[in-house]
Amino acid sequence: xxxxxxxxxxxxxxxxxxxxxxxxxxxxxxxxxxxxxxxxxxxxxxxxxxxxxxxxxxxxxxxxxxxxxxxxxxxxxxxxxxxxxxxxxxxxxxxxxxxxxxxxxxxxxxxxxxxxxxxxxxxxxxxxxxxxxxxxxxxxxxxxxxxxxxxxxxxxxxxxxxxxxxxxxxxxxxxxxxxxxxxxxxxxxxxxxxxxxxxxxxxxxxxxxxxxxxxxxxxxxxxxxxxxxxxxxxxxxxxxxxxxxxxxxxxxxxxxxxxxxxxxxxxxxxxxxxxxxxxxxxxx
Amino acid sequence: xxxxxxxxxxxxxxxxxxxxxxxxxxxxxxxxxxxxxxxxxxxxxxxxxxxxxxxxxxxxxxxxxxxxxxxxxxxxxxxxxxxxxxxxxxxxxxxxxxxxxxxxxxxxxxxxxxxxxxxxxxxxxxxxxxxxxxxxxxxxxxxxxxxxxxxxxxxxxxxxxxxxxxxxxxxxxxxxxxxxxxxxxxxxxxxxxxxxxxxxxxxxxxxxxxxxxxxxxxxxxxxxxxxxxxxxxxxxxxxxxxxxxxxxxxxxxxxxxxxxxxxxxxxxxxxxxxxxxxxxxxxx
Numbered sequence: 001x002x003x004x005x006x007x008x009x010x011x012x013x014x015x016x017x018x019x020x021x022x023x024x025x026x027x028x029x030x031x032x033x034x035x036x037x038x039x040x041x042x043x044x045x046x047x048x049x050x051x052x053x054x055x056x057x058x059x060x061x062x063x064x065x066x067x068x069x070x071x072x073x074x075x076x077x078x079x080x081x082x083x084x085x086x087x088x089x090x091x092x093x094x095x096x097x098x099x100x101x102x103x104x105x106x107x108x109x110x111x112x113x114x115x116x117x118x119x120x121x122x123x124x125x126x127x128x129x130x131x132x133x134x135x136x137x138x139x140x141x142x143x144x145x146x147x148x149x150x151x152x153x154x155x156x157x158x159x160x161x162x163x164x165x166x167x168x169x170x171x172x173x174x175x176x177x178x179x180x181x182x183x184x185x186x187x188x189x190x191x192x193x194x195x196x197x198x199x200x201x202x203x204x205x206x207x208x209x210x211x212x213x214x215x216x217x218x219x220x221x222x223x224x225x226x227x228x229x230x231x232x233x234x235x236x237x238x239x240x241x242x243x244x245x246x247x248x249x250x251x252x253x254x255x256x257x258x259x260x261x262x263x264x265x266x267x268x269x270x271x272x273x274x275x276x277x278x279x280x281x282x283x284x
Numbered sequence: 285x286x287x288x289x290x291x292x293x294x295x296x297x298x299x300x301x302x303x304x305x306x307x308x309x310x311x312x313x314x315x316x317x318x319x320x321x322x323x324x325x326x327x328x329x330x331x332x333x334x335x336x337x338x339x340x341x342x343x344x345x346x347x348x349x350x351x352x353x354x355x356x357x358x359x360x361x362x363x364x365x366x367x368x369x370x371x372x373x374x375x376x377x378x379x380x381x382x383x384x385x386x387x388x389x390x391x392x393x394x395x396x397x398x399x400x401x402x403x404x405x406x407x408x409x410x411x412x413x414x415x416x417x418x419x420x421x422x423x424x425x426x427x428x429x430x431x432x433x434x435x436x437x438x439x440x441x442x443x444x445x446x447x448x449x450x451x452x453x454x455x456x457x458x459x460x461x462x463x464x465x466x467x468x469x470x471x472x473x474x475x476x477x478x479x480x481x482x483x484x485x486x487x488x489x490x491x492x493x494x495x496x497x498x499x500x501x502x503x504x505x506x507x508x509x510x511x512x513x514x515x516x517x518x519x520x521x522x523x524x525x526x527x528x529x530x531x532x533x534x535x536x537x538x539x540x541x542x543x544x545x546x547x548x549x550x551x552x553x554x555x556x557x558x559x560x561x562x563x564x565x566x567x568x
Contacts, residue, residue: 103394105449107390164419
């Protein structure tokens with residue numbers, strides 16, 4: 001596996017792959033790789049000749065009071081995880097490599113899709129995501145790019161960007177990977193104290209409860225959202241940012257009676273750590 | 285030559301060109317093709333296997349009080365001009381093809397580079413340009429894209445976008461093409477009355493005067509700008525928007541004493557028609 005830490009070298013690698021007719025799978029990450037990321041890398045490895053994993057803590061998607069400085073940086077371990085999962089290249093550029101100019105070129109998806117859910121409390125977040133993913137798409141020219149469904153809103157925003165700007169990239173959205181106890185894998189789980197980690201189990205439990213309600217025929221969107229909200233509130237260490245439901249695709253407002261496919265998403269703080277999780281409910 | 289009027293067909297064409305290892309030159313235009321455009325198409329034809337000319341009056345680069353509705357639309361004639369200059373494909377999509385969603389994805393270059401010169405009176409113009417060019421780059425996957433130096437600020441903004449977002453496209457900037465009497469070719473020249481067209485000759489004359497001053501050793505930036513301004517003001521039908529000088533590349537503020545390469549650019553109204561023109565001054 002090649003560890004590539006500058007743009008010029010990456011361009012050369014990608015040019016060679018393309019000349020040789022290789023298909024490329026891109027797995028964009030911020031490092032601190034866990035089994036969730038590994039599942040994306042394995043999927044990319046299975047579907048493409050070459051798998052490129054980018055490791056870059058993207059400054060432009062963090063707000064001024066967020067955890068950019070504290071975000072875990074574990075490149076050496078990340079390379080091991082990536083290689084074991086089948087990566088051919090880890091691309092780990094420096095900040096100045098991806099942001100060469102003080103005056104930025106931004107790529108921004110507008111409309112409610114970036115304003116609801118996480119967009120409400122993180123107003124610049126998705127602009128940072130779409131900007132850095134555009135750079136990574138242009139640098140790695142992937143046939144397919146892999147994202148986890150845990151960042152459900154991100155996947156919707158990126159699909160909108162790909163559609164609007166006609167990127168020739170197939171977005172592959174992979175299922176959430178969970179701990180045995182149900183906690184969704186996240187690089188931010190390392191911030192949790194043992195008590196908070198235990199308390200955070202209420203998230204997956206409440207989403208499982210929502211699924212059960214849905215399976216047993218409940219179709220009233222407010223009732224399901226309310227049941228999840230009350231269950232999370234029963235956990236004293238929880239501090240809810242949102243529990244909301246939106247239609248898929250596109251995150252449009254949900255009707256009173258659920259039909260088709262909806263996203264039930266939540267963001268909840270435990271201490272200073274903000275976790276997100278979600279489930280998709282769909283009539284089959 | 286192929287006239288292609290929808291996105292799906294263009295994607296198929298481009299995929300075939302790419303599979304066959306063809307190099308692609310893109311000439312993005314808003315139609316109403318004149319000899320300036322023809323010179324770009326000829327250059328693309330000389331340097332690439334395939335030349336694609338896009339003809340699209342891009343709504344997002346026009347302000348609410350600008351000439352979007354009135355802009356000349358002459359597709360049939362444009363196809364003839366394009367074919368005679370060596371185009372292989374004319375891509376003329378509809379508005380809904382390039383803007384499929386109400387909530388837009390924007391590509392925007394920030395900073396003074398988009399705020400000076402035309403950016404001052406046309407605040408949304410360059411955001412529209414960079415957005416549509418991103419779409420066209422992703423759709424046509426060109427090796428080279430051709431732009432006229434008449435839109436000097438546009439070429440600087442697009443180069444910044446290409447650098448920041450790592451588009452794998454070589455921007456080829458071609459010289460201004462002029463009428464025999466010196467008037468820069470422009471699709472908007474058709475708006476001019478015979479009197480205005482005659483009056484507009486002061487633009488190229490004043491730029492020629494600036495070149496002469498520079499050639500004879502004048503290096504004071506304010507003096508050159510002032511000489512051009514006074515000369516244009518001597519023409520009663522002229523109404524100056526700006527006469528300004530900026531460093532190249534990047535349109536940084538110019539020093540009192542000119543060194544290196546500078547752009548002397550002007551925008552002047554004759555009646556309701558706003559014309560732009562420029563010259564580059566450089567020590568050789």
